[in-house]
Amino acid sequence: MMPTTEETQLRLAGIPNLTVSLHTPLARYTRFGIGGPADLFAETASPDAFAQAVAAACAAAVPVMVIGGGTNLIVSDDGFRGLVLRYNAAGLTVDGTVVTAQAGAVLQDLVDFANGLGLKGLETLAGIPGWVGAAVYGNAGAYGHSLSERVLQVRFFDGRCERAFDNAQCEFHYRESIFKRHKEWVIFSVDLGLTPDDAAALTKTSADILKIRNEKFPPTMKCAGSIFKNFLQRDLPETVAAQVPSAVVREGKVPAAWFLEQVGSKGTRRGDIRVADYHANLIYNEGAGTARDLCLLIADLKQRVRERFGIEVEEEVQYVG
Numbered sequence: 656m657m658p659t660t661e662e663t664q665l666r667l668a669g670i671p672n673l674t675v676s677l678h679t680p681l682a683r684y685t686r687f688g689i690g691g692p693a694d695l696f697a698e699t700a701s702p703d704a705f706a707q708a709v710a711a712a713c714a715a716a717v718p719v720m721v722i723g724g725g726t727n728l729i730v731s732d733d734g735f736r737g738l739v740l741r742y743n744a745a746g747l748t749v750d751g752t753v754v755t756a757q758a759g760a761v762l763q764d765l766v767d768f769a770n771g772l773g774l775k776g777l778e779t780l781a782g783i784p785g786w787v788g789a790a791v792y793g794n795a796g797a798y799g800h801s802l803s804e805r806v807l808q809v810r811f812f813d814g815r816c817e818r819a820f821d822n823a824q825c826e827f828h829y830r831e832s833i834f835k836r837h838k839e840w841v842i843f844s845v846d847l848g849l850t851p852d853d854a855a856a857l858t859k860t861s862a863d864i865l866k867i868r869n870e871k872f873p874p875t876m877k878c879a880g881s882i883f884k885n886f887l888q889r890d891l892p893e894t895v896a897a898q899v900p901s902a903v904v905r906e907g908k909v910p911a912a913w914f915l916e917q918v919g920s921k922g923t924r925r926g927d928i929r930v931a932d933y934h935a936n937l938i939y940n941e942g943a944g945t946a947r948d949l950c951l952l953i954a955d956l957k958q959r960v961r962e963r964f965g966i967e968v969e970e971e972v973q974y975v976g
């Protein structure tokens with residue numbers, strides 16, 4: 656007979672350096688402020704404890720989901736029937752021009768750390784919410800640069816043991832990495848190769864970006880940033896690409912927002928979930944929004960774009976439960 660949730664909790668509670676709770680509301684761990692309870696929720700800064708927790712869950716046939724800062728998640732209203740795990744080691748260290756960041760470090764802290772040391776390469780990532788692990792997983796980026804440009808090595812847990820990949824092995828592309836295709840792999844840390852530069856100038860670049868971003872995405876807004884991925888212009892069917900004004904194409908990318916705007920996305924709402932009046936690809940929770948309304952609104956927008964342009968807008972956001 657399979658162990659009950661309470662029995663699994665007892666096993667998890669026996670693992671040193673792991674904090675465990677039962678029936679934990681996930682809304683409090685997501686920036687959308689949406690999501691029902693996880694049967695089990697556990698956090699640790701210890702790679703050993705993390706591995707033991709995964710092993711205990713597997714032995715009990717309990718599904719595992721790893722999350723970070725929760726800024727890019729849509730969690731079902733019913734929550735998650737299994738164990739939600741966070742690896743929250745947050746150390747940042749430097750050796751020459753190589754910065755090592757643990758997966759649980761806040762990305763903005765990493766940007767500030769590198770800028771302060773006069774190391775160039777991360778300054779345009781200022782203001783991207785979330786933790787370092789997920790930034791590697793989704794190859795986070797902004798202002799024409801992505802984290803992958805600076806990745807030397809990623810250390811991760813493959814479900815059984817710790818391994819390391821160099822940049823090429825991570826198979827980074829626009830908002831993609833090999834880790835997105837191996838959901839059971841968990842990033843523990845990353846080495847980033849940076850370039851000496853002027854600390855004050857780097858700090859100013861980040862501050863300028865942060866100011867613009869805070870106007871577009873107010874820090875208290877319950878959202879996930881852009882819901883849909885932008886398109887690489889070369890991937891669009893010719894007839895569709897021909898309809899896009901050249902002024903909206905940036906660095907070879909066509910914003911999903913352009914297509915969404917053409918189909919009347921701005922200001923659309925469903926319950927407390929709405930699309931911003933000023934940004935066709937920004938959906939937020941006005942207060943009491945539900946995952947159900949959020950998913951229905953997303954499906955409606957996808958259908959509108961499909962019918963008008965014959966293309967699929969694809970979610971950047973990740974689903975849980």
Ligand SMILES: Cc1cc2nc3c(=O)[nH]c(=O)nc-3n(C[C@H](O)[C@H](O)[C@H](O)COP(=O)(O)OP(=O)(O)OC[C@H]3O[C@@H](n4cnc5c(N)ncnc54)[C@H](O)[C@@H]3O)c2cc1C
Binds near residue numbers: 842
């Ligand atoms: C206002 C706003 C603006 C944003 N702007 C940008 C932007 O400009 N550019 C951009 O790229 N993104 C942007 N995002 C999206 C988001 O910030 C990034 O996707 C971020 O990297 C998510 O980090 P997180 O820690 O919150 O991850 P979570 O939302 O917790 O998780 C996201 C995914 O990462 C996986 N994951 C988490 N930790 C690990 C780990 N250690 N190992 C393996 N997988 C893991 C999870 O399983 C999940 O699938 C924005 C979001 C918001 C709210």
